[in-house]
Amino acid sequence: DAGVIQSPRHEVTEMGQEVTLRCKPISGHDYLFWYRQTMMRGLELLIYFNNNVPIDDSGMPEDRFSAKMPNASFSTLKIQPSEPRDSAVYFCASSWTSGFIYEQFFGPGTRLTVL
Protein backbone atom coordinates (compact mmCIF):
# COMPACT_ATOMS: atom_id res chain seq x y z
CA ASP A 1 0.00 0.00 0.00
CA ALA A 2 1.16 3.56 -0.68
CA GLY A 3 0.47 4.76 2.85
CA VAL A 4 -1.37 7.94 3.75
CA ILE A 5 -1.05 10.52 1.00
CA GLN A 6 -1.22 14.25 1.66
CA SER A 7 -1.13 17.18 -0.71
CA PRO A 8 0.33 19.65 -1.10
CA ARG A 9 3.55 19.00 0.84
CA HIS A 10 4.22 22.71 1.15
CA GLU A 11 1.86 25.65 0.93
CA VAL A 12 2.73 29.33 1.17
CA THR A 13 -0.14 31.76 1.10
CA GLU A 14 -1.05 35.25 2.15
CA MET A 15 -3.22 36.17 5.06
CA GLY A 16 -6.90 36.11 4.14
CA GLN A 17 -6.58 33.48 1.45
CA GLU A 18 -8.40 30.16 1.48
CA VAL A 19 -6.26 27.06 2.00
CA THR A 20 -7.33 23.49 1.28
CA LEU A 21 -5.32 20.51 2.47
CA ARG A 22 -6.01 17.05 1.10
CA CYS A 23 -5.64 13.53 2.43
CA LYS A 24 -6.06 10.02 1.08
CA PRO A 25 -6.08 7.45 3.89
CA ILE A 26 -4.86 3.88 3.67
CA SER A 27 -7.43 1.70 1.94
CA GLY A 28 -9.54 -0.24 4.44
CA HIS A 29 -8.91 2.10 7.36
CA ASP A 30 -12.08 3.33 9.05
CA TYR A 31 -10.66 6.20 11.10
CA LEU A 32 -9.17 9.43 9.78
CA PHE A 33 -7.51 12.12 11.90
CA TRP A 34 -6.33 15.66 11.23
CA TYR A 35 -3.55 17.03 13.46
CA ARG A 36 -1.61 20.25 13.66
CA GLN A 37 1.98 20.32 14.94
CA THR A 38 3.92 23.34 16.20
CA MET A 39 7.00 23.66 18.36
CA MET A 40 5.04 25.34 21.11
CA ARG A 41 1.98 23.12 21.30
CA GLY A 42 3.21 19.81 19.94
CA LEU A 43 0.80 17.53 18.08
CA GLU A 44 -2.80 18.70 18.47
CA LEU A 45 -5.81 16.72 17.31
CA LEU A 46 -8.14 18.92 15.28
CA ILE A 47 -10.88 16.49 14.23
CA TYR A 48 -11.39 12.82 13.54
CA PHE A 49 -13.81 10.75 11.49
CA ASN A 50 -15.08 7.20 11.80
CA ASN A 51 -16.61 5.66 8.67
CA ASN A 52 -16.66 9.14 7.09
CA VAL A 53 -18.67 10.66 9.97
CA PRO A 54 -17.08 13.41 12.12
CA ILE A 55 -16.84 12.12 15.69
CA ASP A 56 -15.06 14.88 17.57
CA ASP A 57 -14.25 18.34 16.22
CA SER A 58 -13.59 19.96 19.59
CA GLY A 59 -9.98 20.58 18.59
CA MET A 60 -10.87 22.75 15.62
CA PRO A 61 -9.57 26.21 16.59
CA GLU A 62 -12.49 28.25 15.33
CA ASP A 63 -15.05 28.61 12.59
CA ARG A 64 -12.35 29.42 10.07
CA PHE A 65 -11.47 25.72 10.05
CA SER A 66 -13.66 23.07 8.45
CA ALA A 67 -13.12 19.44 7.47
CA LYS A 68 -15.01 17.05 5.25
CA MET A 69 -14.81 13.40 4.37
CA PRO A 70 -17.11 12.81 1.39
CA ASN A 71 -16.02 9.18 0.98
CA ALA A 72 -13.72 6.59 2.52
CA SER A 73 -10.76 7.53 0.36
CA PHE A 74 -10.64 11.31 0.62
CA SER A 75 -10.73 14.10 3.17
CA THR A 76 -10.08 17.84 3.13
CA LEU A 77 -9.19 20.41 5.76
CA LYS A 78 -10.04 23.96 4.79
CA ILE A 79 -8.97 27.23 6.39
CA GLN A 80 -10.84 30.33 5.32
CA PRO A 81 -9.63 32.99 5.83
CA SER A 82 -6.10 31.97 6.76
CA GLU A 83 -4.05 33.87 9.35
CA PRO A 84 -0.30 33.90 10.15
CA ARG A 85 -0.96 32.01 13.41
CA ASP A 86 -2.25 29.06 11.34
CA SER A 87 1.31 28.43 10.14
CA ALA A 88 2.17 24.88 11.19
CA VAL A 89 2.62 21.36 9.86
CA TYR A 90 -0.71 19.63 9.32
CA PHE A 91 -0.81 15.85 9.45
CA CYS A 92 -3.45 13.41 8.36
CA ALA A 93 -3.45 9.93 9.89
CA SER A 94 -5.61 6.86 9.45
CA SER A 95 -6.20 3.71 11.45
CA TRP A 96 -8.44 0.71 11.74
CA THR A 97 -9.94 -1.04 14.70
CA SER A 98 -7.90 -4.03 15.79
CA GLY A 99 -9.58 -5.29 18.90
CA PHE A 100 -9.13 -2.37 21.28
CA ILE A 101 -5.81 -1.25 19.83
CA TYR A 102 -5.81 1.82 17.62
CA GLU A 103 -2.55 2.24 15.73
CA GLN A 104 -2.31 5.35 13.61
CA PHE A 105 -0.44 5.72 10.34
CA PHE A 106 0.60 9.24 9.49
CA GLY A 107 1.06 10.98 6.19
CA PRO A 108 4.17 13.09 5.46
CA GLY A 109 2.39 16.31 6.43
CA THR A 110 1.68 19.65 4.77
CA ARG A 111 3.87 22.54 5.88
CA LEU A 112 1.68 25.64 5.78
CA THR A 113 3.12 29.14 5.90
CA VAL A 114 0.73 32.07 6.04
CA LEU A 115 2.42 35.41 5.36
Add this chain to the structure above:
Amino acid sequence: TQLLEQSPQFLSIQEGENLTVYCNSSSVFSSLQWYRQEPGEGPVLLVTVVTGGEVKKLKRLTFQFGDARKDSSLHITAAQPGDTGLYLCAGDGPSGSQGNLIFGKGTKLSVKP
Protein backbone atom coordinates in the same frame (compact mmCIF):
# COMPACT_ATOMS: atom_id res chain seq x y z
CA THR B 1 -8.68 15.10 31.20
CA GLN B 2 -6.11 12.50 30.28
CA LEU B 3 -2.60 13.85 29.84
CA LEU B 4 0.71 12.24 28.97
CA GLU B 5 3.83 13.95 30.29
CA GLN B 6 7.09 13.12 28.58
CA SER B 7 10.53 13.73 29.98
CA PRO B 8 13.04 14.95 29.31
CA GLN B 9 11.82 17.42 26.71
CA PHE B 10 15.24 17.56 25.03
CA LEU B 11 18.19 15.18 25.16
CA SER B 12 21.55 15.54 23.45
CA ILE B 13 24.04 12.70 23.79
CA GLN B 14 27.11 11.21 22.14
CA GLU B 15 27.02 8.13 19.98
CA GLY B 16 27.37 4.98 22.05
CA GLU B 17 25.68 6.31 25.18
CA ASN B 18 22.58 4.76 26.73
CA LEU B 19 19.44 6.74 27.50
CA THR B 20 15.95 6.42 28.90
CA VAL B 21 12.94 8.60 28.19
CA TYR B 22 9.72 8.56 30.15
CA CYS B 23 6.02 8.88 29.56
CA ASN B 24 3.84 9.40 32.63
CA SER B 25 0.19 9.92 33.39
CA SER B 26 -2.23 9.84 36.29
CA SER B 27 -4.70 7.97 34.06
CA VAL B 28 -4.87 4.31 33.14
CA PHE B 29 -4.53 3.38 29.48
CA SER B 30 -5.65 0.19 27.78
CA SER B 31 -2.65 0.44 25.48
CA LEU B 32 0.23 2.77 24.90
CA GLN B 33 2.22 3.39 21.76
CA TRP B 34 5.61 4.88 20.94
CA TYR B 35 6.23 6.76 17.71
CA ARG B 36 9.39 8.25 16.24
CA GLN B 37 9.27 11.31 14.03
CA GLU B 38 12.20 12.34 11.88
CA PRO B 39 12.56 15.91 10.58
CA GLY B 40 10.21 16.64 7.70
CA GLU B 41 8.23 13.44 8.13
CA GLY B 42 5.19 12.16 9.99
CA PRO B 43 5.41 10.04 13.14
CA VAL B 44 6.00 6.34 12.57
CA LEU B 45 4.76 3.71 14.98
CA LEU B 46 7.54 1.80 16.77
CA VAL B 47 5.63 -0.38 19.22
CA THR B 48 2.37 -0.92 21.07
CA VAL B 49 2.27 -2.22 24.65
CA VAL B 50 -0.97 -3.50 26.09
CA THR B 51 -0.27 -5.50 29.27
CA GLY B 52 0.83 -4.00 32.57
CA GLY B 53 4.50 -4.82 33.14
CA GLU B 54 5.02 -5.77 29.51
CA VAL B 55 8.51 -5.37 28.05
CA LYS B 56 9.11 -5.29 24.31
CA LYS B 57 12.43 -5.11 22.51
CA LEU B 58 13.11 -3.72 19.07
CA LYS B 59 16.83 -4.20 18.38
CA ARG B 60 18.53 -1.65 20.68
CA LEU B 61 15.23 -0.18 21.89
CA THR B 62 13.48 -1.55 24.98
CA PHE B 63 9.95 -0.45 25.82
CA GLN B 64 8.26 -1.05 29.16
CA PHE B 65 4.66 -0.53 30.22
CA GLY B 66 4.15 0.19 33.91
CA ASP B 67 2.40 -2.39 36.07
CA ALA B 68 -0.50 0.00 36.66
CA ARG B 69 -0.65 0.91 32.93
CA LYS B 70 -0.16 4.60 33.72
CA ASP B 71 3.39 5.04 32.50
CA SER B 72 5.95 3.76 30.07
CA SER B 73 9.64 4.08 29.35
CA LEU B 74 11.86 3.74 26.32
CA HIS B 75 15.47 2.73 26.79
CA ILE B 76 18.01 2.96 23.96
CA THR B 77 21.28 1.10 24.26
CA ALA B 78 24.38 2.35 22.46
CA ALA B 79 22.59 5.20 20.71
CA GLN B 80 23.46 5.94 17.10
CA PRO B 81 23.00 9.12 15.02
CA GLY B 82 20.17 7.33 13.19
CA ASP B 83 18.20 7.32 16.46
CA THR B 84 17.92 11.11 16.27
CA GLY B 85 14.33 12.29 16.20
CA LEU B 86 11.25 13.17 18.19
CA TYR B 87 9.90 10.32 20.32
CA LEU B 88 6.19 10.52 21.06
CA CYS B 89 4.13 8.36 23.35
CA ALA B 90 0.39 8.00 22.81
CA GLY B 91 -2.38 6.34 24.80
CA ASP B 92 -5.91 5.44 23.92
CA GLY B 93 -8.26 8.34 24.55
CA PRO B 94 -11.07 8.85 27.02
CA SER B 95 -13.73 6.15 27.11
CA GLY B 96 -16.28 6.94 24.46
CA SER B 97 -13.58 8.30 22.17
CA GLN B 98 -12.66 5.00 20.62
CA GLY B 99 -9.97 5.38 18.02
CA ASN B 100 -8.69 8.66 19.43
CA LEU B 101 -5.15 8.71 20.84
CA ILE B 102 -3.77 11.14 23.40
CA PHE B 103 -0.22 12.22 22.45
CA GLY B 104 2.51 13.52 24.71
CA LYS B 105 4.58 16.49 23.56
CA GLY B 106 7.57 14.27 22.90
CA THR B 107 11.25 13.99 23.70
CA LYS B 108 13.57 15.46 21.09
CA LEU B 109 16.69 13.29 20.92
CA SER B 110 19.91 14.31 19.23
CA VAL B 111 22.71 11.76 18.95
CA LYS B 112 26.02 13.26 17.92
CA PRO B 113 28.64 11.17 16.13
